[in-house]
Amino acid sequence: MKRIVLFLVTNLAVMLVLSIAASLLGVNRYLTANGLNMGMLLGFAGIIGFGGAFISLAMSKMMAKWSTGARIIDSPSTSTEFWLVETVRKQAEKAGIAMPEVAIYEGAPNAFATGPSKNNSLVAVSTGLLASMSKQEVEAVLAHEVSHVANGDMVTLTLIQGVVNTFVIFLSRVVGYLVDSFLRRGDSQSSGPGIGYMITVVVCDILFGVLASIVVAWFSRQREFRADAGAAGLMGTPRPMIAALQRLGGMDVEPLPKALASSGIAGGHGLMALFASHPSMEQRIAALSAQGR
Numbered sequence: 001m002k003r004i005v006l007f008l009v010t011n012l013a014v015m016l017v018l019s020i021a022a023s024l025l026g027v028n029r030y031l032t033a034n035g036l037n038m039g040m041l042l043g044f045a046g047i048i049g050f051g052g053a054f055i056s057l058a059m060s061k062m063m064a065k066w067s068t069g070a071r072i073i074d075s076p077s078t079s080t081e082f083w084l085v086e087t088v089r090k091q092a093e094k095a096g097i098a099m100p101e102v103a104i105y106e107g108a109p110n111a112f113a114t115g116p117s118k119n120n121s122l123v124a125v126s127t128g129l130l131a132s133m134s135k136q137e138v139e140a141v142l143a144h145e146v147s148h149v150a151n152g153d154m155v156t157l158t159l160i161q162g163v164v165n166t167f168v169i170f171l172s173r174v175v176g177y178l179v180d181s182f183l184r185r186g187d188s189q190s191s192g193p194g195i196g197y198m199i200t201v202v203v204c205d206i207l208f209g210v211l212a213s214i215v216v217a218w219f220s221r222q223r224e225f226r227a228d229a230g231a232a233g234l235m236g237t238p239r240p241m242i243a244a245l246q247r248l249g250g251m252d253v254e255p256l257p258k259a260l261a262s263s264g265i266a267g268g269h270g271l272m273a274l275f276a277s278h279p280s281m282e283q284r285i286a287a288l289s290a291q292g293r
Helices: 002-025 038-058 060-068 079-095 127-132 135-150 153-183 195-235 239-249 258-263 281-292
Strands: 101-105 111-117 120-126
Touching (some): 038 060, 060 101, 060 111, 079 101, 079 135, 079 195, 111 135, 111 153, 120 127, 135 153, 153 195, 195 281, 239 281
Parallel strands (some): 101 120
């Protein structure tokens, strides 16, 4: 419960900061007596859309630790912790990135990577994954997460999210203004947006947001294929990654918190393939098998 409250408070604080920034810059006054000021509206949409995405990226490591209870391994105290740190160190060197923080968290089999940049990242594995996989399979999972970092996936996904957020906010308000203007045509006594504007903006935010989610989910699935291929490259063969995926496919994998859902090694299939953050295990195994031929 405490983690949920912290997550909600953090998101409310981000929205408050962005709203204040938009107000100070004056771009929140995009509705004028003469109609929409498109330049101001685009500035407002950009601040809210990109601002939220990049603040989330900057806070990603902290939020990951909060939401999962991940414990950073500063000084390895067991053979498993020492092996984890050394494995990630070797993989990071091979991938050409700075050493990520390595963490363990209590939970069902899963793992994730997050962080604001290639040289400031976190790789975490669950106790469930360590208990249910062989060392070679865990090593493949770690290689997958290190590949995410080396590919710059967190930053690229943030840029994609920022772009689609900006378009959702911008287009929703343009459509809202056009609908409101149509409904109030001939009414020379009215000034400012009416109820038609507000209702249309809310509806369009939802509809365009759904379409934006499909775009972001598609990119997320592509980066999973790339990270699987990157793991095969770091391991020198796709076989360990295939074995790890086969093992995961037979497990009850618990989804990560929503903010980390697209960062996990598994999960996020959803009810419809269009909204899935991860391809199916069968698709991922088939892609790796084709790579190994």
